[in-house]
Amino acid sequence: MIIINVDVMLAKRKMSVTELTRRVGLTMANISLLKNGKVKAIRLATLDKLCEVLACQPGDILEYFPDGAGEVEE
Amino acid sequence: MIIINVDVMLAKRKMSVTELTRRVGLTMANISLLKNGKVKAIRLATLDKLCEVLACQPGDILEYFPDGAGEVEE
DNA sequence: ATAAATTTATTGTTTTACGATAAATTTTTA
DNA sequence: TAAAAATTTATCGTAAAACAATAAATTTAT
Numbered sequence: 001m002i003i004i005n006v007d008v009m010l011a012k013r014k015m016s017v018t019e020l021t022r023r024v025g026l027t028m029a030n031i032s033l034l035k036n037g038k039v040k041a042i043r044l045a046t047l048d049k050l051c052e053v054l055a056c057q058p059g060d061i062l063e064y065f066p067d068g069a070g071e072v073e074e
Numbered sequence: 075m076i077i078i079n080v081d082v083m084l085a086k087r088k089m090s091v092t093e094l095t096r097r098v099g100l101t102m103a104n105i106s107l108l109k110n111g112k113v114k115a116i117r118l119a120t121l122d123k124l125c126e127v128l129a130c131q132p133g134d135i136l137e138y139f140p141d142g143a144g145e146v147e148e
Numbered sequence: 149a150t151a152a153a154t155t156t157a158t159t160g161t162t163t164t165a166c167g168a169t170a171a172a173t174t175t176t177t178a
Numbered sequence: 179t180a181a182a183a184a185t186t187t188a189t190c191g192t193a194a195a196a197c198a199a200t201a202a203a204t205t206t207a208t
Binding site for chain 2: 163164165166167168169
């Protein structure tokens with residue numbers, strides 16, 4: 001499972017969704033979908049912008065959790 | 075600029091493109107395009123599979139280089 | 149309460165992944 | 179070095195999904 005940590009990076013940078021939107025250049029609606037992990041793919045051009053504006057690496061934005069991680073045995 | 079390090083991870087794991095293809099489930103052609111950084115976007119489902127099979131994180135596969143990094147002044 | 153910020157929803161367009169396939173090229177091996 | 183195997187590149191078609199534009203709903207701040 002891949003999760004998106006744009007929200008975490010925004011918090012670390014004390015940056016608002018509005019400012020991220022302005023600087024990345026997508027619409028607010030789409031930045032919001034991205035931030036909340038509601039996308040199924042991402043363009044490298046967009047990831048590039050996010051890394052630039054948030055001054056971070058793709059690994060700060062995308063995280064992999066192996067299947068079953070954090071689950072309870074049954 | 076975002077670069078793709080699937081080739082690096084394959085080398086680290088001593089894994090062939092053929093085996094990666096077999097285990098990830100895409101066609102060889104598409105794995106090759108991915109491996110050689112010739113895609114403009116990636117589905118999270120695909121990134122997930124890659125991380126699973128290569129036992130790594132997105133950050134091992136995707137890397138951001140700020141514009142102008144490594145260039146000579148002029 | 150109300151204004152601002154954010155999220156969610158809808159529709160349409162464009163981009164692009166991906167499959168299937170085949171040909172070209174490179175690498176390995178006998 | 180010739181054949182075989184692996185990898186890359188190319189083409190075409192289809193399906194998926196980003197993204198824009200917009201508006202409405204919801205949440206948060208003032």
